[in-house]
Amino acid sequence: MLKYILKRLLMALATLWVISTLTFVLMHALPNDPFTDPKLKPEVRQALRVKYGLDKPLSEQYVIYMKNLLKGDLGTSIKYPGRSVSDIIAESFPKSFALGWRALIIAVIFGMLLGIIAALNHQKTLDYLSIFIAIIGVSIPSIILGPILAYFFGVKLGWFPVTVDKSEISLFLPSLTLAMSSLATISRLMRTTTLEVLGQDYISTAKAKGLSKTQIVLKHVLRNAVMPIITILGPLFAALITGSIVVEKIFAVAGLGEYFVSTITEQDYPMIMGITIFYAALIILSILVVDIMYGFIDPRLRISGKGGE
Amino acid sequence: MMNTDMDRNEFKHVGKNLKASQEIKRPSLSYWKDAYRRLKNNKVAMLSFWVLVILIIMSAIGPVITKNLYGHTYESQNLAEQNQTPIMTNARSIALLANDVFEYDKYLSSYRKDKTTFKNVRLKSPGKIGFKIGNAADESWQGDKKEYQLMIEVSSSDTWSSIIEKLNNEGQRLLQEDPDFRGIKFEKKGSNLVIETVGEKWFNKTHWFGTDEFGRDLFTRLWEGGRISFFIAFISVFIASIFGIIYGGLSGYIGGKVDEILMRIVEILMTVPDMLYTILLLTVMDPGIKPISIVLIVTGWMGTARIVRGEVMRLKHSEYVVAAKTLGADTKKIVFEHLIPNAMGPIIVNMTMMIPKMIFAEAFLSFIGLGVPVPYASWGSLANQGARIFRQFPHQLLIPAIAISLTMFAFNLLGDGLRDALDPRLRK
Numbered sequence: 064m065l066k067y068i069l070k071r072l073l074m075a076l077a078t079l080w081v082i083s084t085l086t087f088v089l090m091h092a093l094p095n096d097p098f099t100d101p102k103l104k105p106e107v108r109q110a111l112r113v114k115y116g117l118d119k120p121l122s123e124q125y126v127i128y129m130k131n132l133l134k135g136d137l138g139t140s141i142k143y144p145g146r147s148v149s150d151i152i153a154e155s156f157p158k159s160f161a162l163g164w165r166a167l168i169i170a171v172i173f174g175m176l177l178g179i180i181a182a183l184n185h186q187k188t189l190d191y192l193s194i195f196i197a198i199i200g201v202s203i204p205s206i207i208l209g210p211i212l213a214y215f216f217g218v219k220l221g222w223f224p225v226t227v228d229k230s231e232i233s234l235f236l237p238s239l240t241l242a243m244s245s246l247a248t249i250s251r252l253m254r255t256t257t258l259e260v261l262g263q264d265y266i267s268t269a270k271a272k273g274l275s276k277t278q279i280v281l282k283h284v285l286r287n288a289v290m291p292i293i294t295i296l297g298p299l300f301a302a303l304i305t306g307s308i309v310v311e312k313i314f315a316v317a318g319l320g321e322y323f324v325s326t327i328t329e330q331d332y333p334m335i336m337g338i339t340i341f342y343a344a345l346i347i348l349s350i351l352v353v354d355i356m357y358g359f360i361d362p363r364l365r366i367s368g369k370g371g372e
Numbered sequence: 373m374m375n376t377d378m379d380r381n382e383f384k385h386v387g388k389n390l391k392a393s394q395e396i397k398r399p400s401l402s403y404w405k406d407a408y409r410r411l412k413n414n415k416v417a418m419l420s421f422w423v424l425v426i427l428i429i430m431s432a433i434g435p436v437i438t439k440n441l442y443g444h445t446y447e448s449q450n451l452a453e454q455n456q457t458p459i460m461t462n463a464r465s466i467a468l469l470a471n472d473v474f475e476y477d478k479y480l481s482s483y484r485k486d487k488t489t490f491k492n493v494r495l496k497s498p499g500k501i502g503f504k505i506g507n508a509a510d511e512s513w514q515g516d517k518k519e520y521q522l523m524i525e526v527s528s529s530d531t532w533s534s535i536i537e538k539l540n541n542e543g544q545r546l547l548q549e550d551p552d553f554r555g556i557k558f559e560k561k562g563s564n565l566v567i568e569t570v571g572e573k574w575f576n577k578t579h580w581f582g583t584d585e586f587g588r589d590l591f592t593r594l595w596e597g598g599r600i601s602f603f604i605a606f607i608s609v610f611i612a613s614i615f616g617i618i619y620g621g622l623s624g625y626i627g628g629k630v631d632e633i634l635m636r637i638v639e640i641l642m643t644v645p646d647m648l649y650t651i652l653l654l655t656v657m658d659p660g661i662k663p664i665s666i667v668l669i670v671t672g673w674m675g676t677a678r679i680v681r682g683e684v685m686r687l688k689h690s691e692y693v694v695a696a697k698t699l700g701a702d703t704k705k706i707v708f709e710h711l712i713p714n715a716m717g718p719i720i721v722n723m724t725m726m727i728p729k730m731i732f733a734e735a736f737l738s739f740i741g742l743g744v745p746v747p748y749a750s751w752g753s754l755a756n757q758g759a760r761i762f763r764q765f766p767h768q769l770l771i772p773a774i775a776i777s778l779t780m781f782a783f784n785l786l787g788d789g790l791r792d793a794l795d796p797r798l799r800k
Contacts (some may be wrong), residue, residue, distance in 0.1 A: 206735055
């Protein structure tokens with residue numbers, strides 16, 4: 064198990080290195096840098112380039128960047144002078160995260176519920192209804208779902224605010240929009256795995272023992288069916304993070320996604336690199352944690368001692 | 373009892389027919405024919421298939437139809453016809469000019485402002501109530517530049533019913549003065565005051581789906597956008613799949629260290645969500661159809677590579693491959709003539725499932741401003757444009773939204789159907 068964790072950690076670090084290098088190369092392949100504004104005087108431009116270290120040869124810039132990265136220093140923003148990238152991330156990420164974890168909870172709880180209900184009513188109305196909801200969830204992208212939800216529940220019915228402020232309720236619509244596609248994915252997966260579990264011998268045994276339906280579902284079905292859900296939590300988290308970029312734009316959340324999009328058009332190198340690496344690290348870490356957790360949770364993997372291979 | 377006595381002479385010995393016993397009576401079903409037969413029985417999948425066919429045909433001919441009928445193109449602007457809806461009405465807009473008389477909690481307007489509801493109205497004091505009916509700036513709607521003023525005096529003895537009567541009478545008077553006024557109706561429903569102007573309704577004959585904020589025909593733009601969205605999706609899925617097949621096929625066939633390295637690369641690339649790369653790559657290239665396709669190809673091939681590798685690994689030790697090897701077939705022949713064709717089922721399912729992802733990715737990119745440049749239309753950019761003025765003109769978002777959702781819906785269902793049809797293990 065320890066060997067497995069170490070191996071995975073090493074892989075994660077390698078991935079992170081590849082990504083930061085790739086980002087660096089891509090950023091410097093841009094045809095122009097942040098200071099190509101024709102209104103800038105050449106000397107000013109030169110001074111700015113020196114200030115941000117853009118005048119040095121590329122290899123040297125790379126070494127400097129990597130050294131700083133190891134120290135956890137992501138550099139200073141060009142668009143917001145005097146503010147370090149880490150500061151901006153630290154300030155804006157909590158707003159994205161507030162959306163993210165709510166969406167994750169909505170998606171997991173309702174997705175699982177929907178999937179189980181569907182499987183228990185296999186090929187009955189409820190099953191078809193939940194499949195329908197799931198397919199709708201995958202087919203309507205958030206760029207459409209967001210404005211429509213905002214219009215009907217925010218403007219027409221006036222139940223929820225359409226922009227995010229400090230209140231808890233204002234986070235509901237964006238979280239729901241963000242959760243919808245993950246909810247659909249989970250419910251589809253949950254339905255298949257629950258159906259599989261329901262066909263197992265131990266369920267027949269439990270029935271033969273005279274356990275009630277609730278007991279069977281809670282003790283036997285749920286525990287076994289939930290395993291595959293845990294494996295996709297990592298990628299799901301990644302999907303929520305990228306999905307957040309759009310949702311933040313629709314509901315005017317000043318989160319990290321908003322910054323990411325705006326800095327791209329501004330060609331703010333340190334910000335783009337910083338946020339990409341931050342996102343990547345977050346996703347890699349979450350996938351890693353989920354995989355390791357899986358090794359601990361699933362008794363079959365625990366006994367075999369191989370752990371998640 | 374039946375009479376079982378039969379005459380021997382009535383029977384004749386025909387002899388053995390060894391040939392007939394070896395004959396295959398039913399026509400042989402190839403894998404593809406069998407799959408097609410099963411797909412045909414899947415009503416949902418077939419319906420999805422035909423929906424897609426219609427959408428694709430409309431994308432091909434839609435812009436041609438309107439060009440020939442009315443001369444619309446995706447970029448021809450006509451500012452006199454901006455923001456039209458599919459169902460037109462020439463009802464005039466209502467705006468409150470003066471109000472000393474009543475208080476209200478809030479008011480709701482229809483998007484054309486031809487119907488206004490004041491919620492929970494209460495009488496306050498005597499004085500004037502005035503409305504402006506019609507707006508010269510709405511010429512494309514109401515058909516003229518006329519504006520009217522409707523003003524009444526309310527005294528302290530007036531009740532709601534007499535106020536409503538006065539308002540309606542004033543409306544009648546305006547109508548008699550000028551029939552172009554078309555009429556107005558005031559009503560008190562519970563505690564709400566509802567005002568509605570009268571107008572004719574007709575189907576928008578020259579702009580079937582209405583127009584956008586620049587007066588461009590949405591029907592033309594929708595199908596022009598369909599062309600671009602489908603083109604981007606098909607071309608990127610096609611090329612990404614070919615690359616994925618070659619990469620995965622080689623990796624799976626060679627195996628060993630090479631496979632290990634190639635798959636590690638894929639694993640690393642897959643860890644970070646495509647969208648991050650896509651955005652990064654698109655910042656390097658200027659937005660356009662070609663760069664978007666390239667970016668989607670670069671980020672989309674990994675899934676196919678994994679699937680093909682898995683299939684090739686599974687198939688490469690099967691008897692017919694061993695037989696082909698023994699007969700002296702070279703690697704290229706084995707991979708491309710034996711392994712890949714037999715792995716085609718999962719590859720096709722994967723391609724079908726990839727198309728909606730690509731359409732979504734394109735819409736996503738257009739939405740955050742990295743999509744096709746103006747004045748080109750793609751479904752994503754149409755949705756983006758519509759989302760901005762969704763509250764006033766819902767149809768501008770809903771029409772591309774329906775197109776995107778229907779396409780993704782149909783491709784997903786068709787993919788499910790294909791998966792069932794192409795998997796011989798699911799044969800009943």
